[in-house]
Amino acid sequence: MTQPRLIATDLDGTLLRRDGTLSQRTLRALRTATDAGADVVFVTARPPRFVDLITIATTGLVGTAVCSNGALVYDLATRTVTASRALALPVARDVATALSAAAPGLGFAVETGHRVLYEPAYGLRFGVPEAEFAVSSLADLWLVDAPIVQLLACSAQFDADMLLTIAENSAGGAAQFTHSGGRGLLEISAAGVTKAGTLSALCAERGIGPEDVVAFGDMPNDLTILRWAGAGYAMGNAHPHVLASAPLRTATNEEDGVAEVLERLYGIG
Structure with a gap:
């Protein structure tokens, strides 16, 4: 895969370590990707209030988050919900x-x-x-x-x-x-609300196809994006069903599995 236009990553158990922190190695890889023009989208089961606490405070990155397993699209810079699909x-x-x-x-x-x-x-x-x-x-x-x-x-x-x-x-x-x-x-x-469904709509608005997306996740709620993305990586610590079903695999979250892939894609030494 060439350098992706968009990086879609889960938070807990994927980007973040067990204690909820983001390693300096992973942060460097994300910043290198954004400096190269890639969008970073956090795709999580977490609601916006948790994403504010985790992403802005931990990474300093702003952009877009797909929250609540796809039910919400959230703008990190303005802290506003830009799209929602409620459960009646x-x-x-x-x-x-x-x-x-x-x-x-x-x-x-x-x-x-x-x-x-x-x-x-x-x-x-x-x-x-x-x-x-x-x-x-x-x-x-x-x-x-x-x-x-x-x-x-x-x-x-x-x-x-x-x-x-x-x-x-x-x-x-x-x-x-x-x-x-x-x-x-x-x-x-x-019904029909998934991480991949919301992410694909977001990408379509930006003129980005699945072939230009690399995705990372560890749990069953991540499988839709791992299968949709051009390159979908299950973390080494992922749920057994995810490990068996995802197209690709990287190291665990404790071993900076996201950074490992991005370093390879962006030539980070």
């Missing part, structure tokens, strides 16, 4: 009902991009307390006064792979189901 509230409610019947004990939260509301059974917390709001019951989630970017379901009993299977068997077609790891967290978007 009746669909979210019906999906939660179907999943609760198929996997009793699930807890639910709704993500709006700027804040998250969670009901008592939802056992995870998000790390930005000022944006987290508890409600008294599952029914109260459906009183949210903003568009739903994602419905989140967590389980103390089932891992994420099992939850994904349960969701596809019980509510497949109603929404888009994926996950970012084995913590028992399922990520639910409007």
Whole structure:
């Protein structure tokens, strides 16, 4: 592959190390790519408030992020959402009902991009307390006064792979189901919303084809971009299904796998 016009990279488990930091080696590689004219797009399950904390503070890079698994396009420089595809509230409610019947004990939260509301059974917390709001019951989630970017379901009993299977068997077609790891967290978007779908639309606006894109990821929610891009690299630490399915492979995030590829593409010694 010649030097790509666009670099699409996941954050957690891919660009960032286990402790959430970005190595100087990787930062140098990204800056070399941008100096050569490439766009860097962060493509993540994270909502905008996390991307602000991680990318601007850590890298100093500004540009575009595809957030919430493709539900939002976010401009880092202006800190504004430029495109969104919400999950209709009746669909979210019906999906939660179907999943609760198929996997009793699930807890639910709704993500709006700027804040998250969670009901008592939802056992995870998000790390930005000022944006987290508890409600008294599952029914109260459906009183949210903003568009739903994602419905989140967590389980103390089932891992994420099992939850994904349960969701596809019980509510497949109603929404888009994926996950970012084995913590028992399922990520639910409007039907058809994926990282690749949003990234491909963004690239089309810029006159960039998949052959001019290199992509990096580590989890099942990254597979769509790894398959769509002209060069899609699974990290060495990736989920087994990603390692088996992605076209290419690089080193782990701890070993600066993204930098390893970019150094080769941009002749960084």
